[in-house]
Amino acid sequence: MHGAFFLLLGSSLVRFLTRDPxxxxxxxxxxxxxxxxLLYVLGQFLxxxxxxxxxxxxxxxxxxxxxxxxxxxxxxxxxxxxxxxxPVLFAGLHTLPARIAVxxxxxxxxxxxxxxxxxxxxxxNPNMVVAPPAIAAVATAVLVHLQRQAARQxxxxxxxxxxxxxxxxxxxxxxxxxxxxxxSAEIHDTLAQGLSSQRMLLQAAERVWRTDPxxxxxxxxxxxxxxxxxxxxxxxxxHDLAPADLAERSLPEALGALAERxxxxxxxxxxxxxxxxxxxxxxxxxxxxxxxxxxxANVREHAAATRAAxxxxxxxxxxxxxxxxxxxxxxxxxxxxxxxxxxxxxxxHGLPAMxxxxxxxxxxxxxxxxxxxxxxxxxxxxxxxxxxxxEKELAS
Numbered sequence: 538m539h540g541a542f543f544l545l546l547g548s549s550l551v552r553f554l555t556r557d558p559x560x561x562x563x564x565x566x567x568x569x570x571x572x573x574x575l576l577y578v579l580g581q582f583l584x585x586x587x588x589x590x591x592x593x594x595x596x597x598x599x600x601x602x603x604x605x606x607x608x609x610x611x612x613x614x615x616x617x618x619x620x621x622x623x624p625v626l627f628a629g630l631h632t633l634p635a636r637i638a639v640x641x642x643x644x645x646x647x648x649x650x651x652x653x654x655x656x657x658x659x660x661x662n663p664n665m666v667v668a669p670p671a672i673a674a675v676a677t678a679v680l681v682h683l684q685r686q687a688a689r690q691x692x693x694x695x696x697x698x699x700x701x702x703x704x705x706x707x708x709x710x711x712x713x714x715x716x717x718x719x720x721s722a723e724i725h726d727t728l729a730q731g732l733s734s735q736r737m738l739l740q741a742a743e744r745v746w747r748t749d750p751x752x753x754x755x756x757x758x759x760x761x762x763x764x765x766x767x768x769x770x771x772x773x774x775x776h777d778l779a780p781a782d783l784a785e786r787s788l789p790e791a792l793g794a795l796a797e798r799x800x801x802x803x804x805x806x807x808x809x810x811x812x813x814x815x816x817x818x819x820x821x822x823x824x825x826x827x828x829x830x831x832x833x834a835n836v837r838e839h840a841a842a843t844r845a846a847x848x849x850x851x852x853x854x855x856x857x858x859x860x861x862x863x864x865x866x867x868x869x870x871x872x873x874x875x876x877x878x879x880x881x882x883x884x885x886h887g888l889p890a891m892x893x894x895x896x897x898x899x900x901x902x903x904x905x906x907x908x909x910x911x912x913x914x915x916x917x918x919x920x921x922x923x924x925x926x927x928e929k930e931l932a933s
Contacts, residue, residue, distance in 0.1 A: 538624055538627050538628075539581070539624075541623065541624060542577060542621070542623075542624035543574075545620045545621050545623065545624065546570065546573065546574060546577075546618075546621055548620075549570075549615070549617045549618045549619075549620065549621055550567070550570050550617075552617040553566060553570075553615045553617040553618070554567075556617065562614055565614065566611070566614050566615045569607060569610060569611045569614065569615075570611065570615075570618075572607055573604070573607050573608060573611055573618075573621070576600070576603055576604050576607060577604060577624075580597075580600040580601075580604065583596070583600070584596040584597040584599070584600035585597070586628070586632050587632060593632045593633065597632060601625075601628060601632070601633075604625055604628070605625055605641075605645075608621055608622065608625055609648060612648060612649075612652050613652075616652045616653070616655065619649050619652050619653065622645045622646075622648070622649055623676075625645065626641075626642055626645055626673065626676065626677075627676070627680070635681050635684070638677075638681075639677060639681075642673050642676075642677050643673075645673070646669050646670050646673040649669045650665065650666055650669050650670070653665040653666075653669070654666070718893065721890070722827070722890035722893060722894065723827070725831065725887065725890055726827045726830045726831050726834070726890065727767065727770040727771070727830070728767055728770065728771060730830060730831075730834045731763050731764070731766065731767030731770065732767070733834065733837075733838060734760075734763045734837070735760045735763050735764060735767075737837075738756045738757070738759050738760040738763070739756070739757070739760055741753075741756045741802070742754075742756035742757050742760070759801065762798075763798075766798070783819070783822055783823060783826060787814070788814060788817065788822045788825060788826065788849070789808075789810050789814055789849060791822075791826055792808055792825075792826065792829055792847055792849055792858075793808045795808075795826070795829055795830060795833065795847070796808035796833075796847050799833045799837065799845075803843060804836070804837060804842060804843060804844070804845065805843065805844050805845070806833065806844075806845045806846075806847060807844070807845070807846050807847065808847045808848075808849075809846065809847070809848045809849070810848075810849050810851075811848065811849070811850040811851065812850055812851030812852060813851055814849070814851045814856070815851065815920070817856065817920075820898065821856075821898055821918055824894045824895070824897070824898045824918070825849075825856070825858050825916070825918065827890075827891075827894055828858060828860075828891045828894055828895065828914075828916050829847060829858060829860060831887040831888075831890055831891050832860035832887070832891065832914045833845065833847070833860060834887060835887045835888070835912075835914075836860070836862045836864060836912075839864075840862050840864025840865060840866075840911075840912060841864050841865050842862035842863050842864030842865075842911065843863060844862065844863050845860065845861065845862040845863075846859070846860070846861045846862075847859075847860055848860075848861075852920075853920075854919060854920055855900075855917050855918060855919050855920055856917070856918055856920060857915060857916065857917040857918070858915070858916050858917075859913060859914070859915045860913070860914045860915075861911065861912070861913040861914075862911050862912055863911045864911055864912060865908065865909060865911075866906045866907050866908045866909055866910050866911050866912050867906050867908060867912070868906070868907075868908055869904050869905075869906050888904065891914070891916065894916075895916045895918070898918050899918065899919055900916055900917050900918035900919065901915075901916070901917045902915075902916050903915040903916070
């Protein structure tokens with residue numbers, strides 16, 4: 538548009554000088570051409586056009602009015618400046634609202650037609666009357682259409698940016714919730730279980746402290762051992778959240794150590810390995826170990842069992858873990874009872890945490906239990922990567 542303005546301005550000046558040389562008003566007209574040129578150039582720096590969709594500032598409107606006024610005067614003195622109306626027309630359509638720009642185009646077009654008729658000689662050529670309005674109408678229609686399209690595109694882009702921002706915020710919140718859930722499961726399967734075992738051992742030691750000092754000291758030694766293990770878990774938890782038992786052991790060795798550690802007065806835990814275990818991803822091994830820890834914690838705290846069996850079965854396409862006990866069992870279809878007192882925290886975090894771990898690893902999770910007949914917790918994880926997982930509970 539700037540190049541068209543300078544080209545049209547130069548050609549209008551040349552046409553004026555060649556068709557009306559030596560007139561008394563030549564100097565004034567040339568001066569007006571220079572002023573017109575200066576106003577146009579300075580306006581690009583002092584009163585630039587606003588970005589699309591932004592209302593023009595007063596400075597730009599003043600500049601547009603000054604340029605239009607100088608062009609009208611120049612048109613009266615030098616009709617050859619007629620076609621300089623096109624850049625002014627484009628500048629007005631580009632920045633002004635359509636309800637103002639369209640009347641402005643009509644005024645400029647009428648001035649052009651009047652100027653053409655005024656300098657015509659002989660009969661009036663119909664093109665002088667028809668061509669300027671036709672060109673102005675086409676230019677106006679195209680520019681208004683482009684402006685509306687640009688406005689729609691800006692709305693779509695704004696919606697897209699807002700949607701992406703909302704989606705990012707939603708994903709951020711989901712990530713925070715998932716991380717909190719993961720951390721709560723890690724804490725439940727490590728530190729909370731260790732503290733629970735320590736409390737039970739210290740309570741047992743307190744009960745027999747006077748009657749059986751040797752048994753009490755044994756309970757305290759077991760509590761100290763659990764404390765050392767919990768401390769190692771806490772340090773590993775802070776370091777990389779991997780189970781401490783897997784730092785220097787394979788999964789079967791870690792499960793065997795867990796069974797030995799959970800065995801004690803009133804509860805015997807046996808570990809059995811079926812098949813030859815392959816090296817699994819660290820996340821899969823950690824999930825199986827955490828599930829075993831959570832299941833044995835439930836056995837110790839809620840089942841009132843005397844025996845429990847921890848079985849790791851290795852097949853070609855999957856690896857499964859079963860934790861069975863001979864405890865009191867429960868009805869898996871019954872809803873979980875709500876806490877009865879304000880000082881009692883809600884129970885039952887272990888099974889949901891195990892379900893989540895199995896689902897995140899793409900496996901299946903099953904709970905089979907009947908009141909009075911014990912409980913079997915099973916999880917099966919596929920060895921092929923990307924296998925879909927499901928979860929279910931079965932009541933036997």
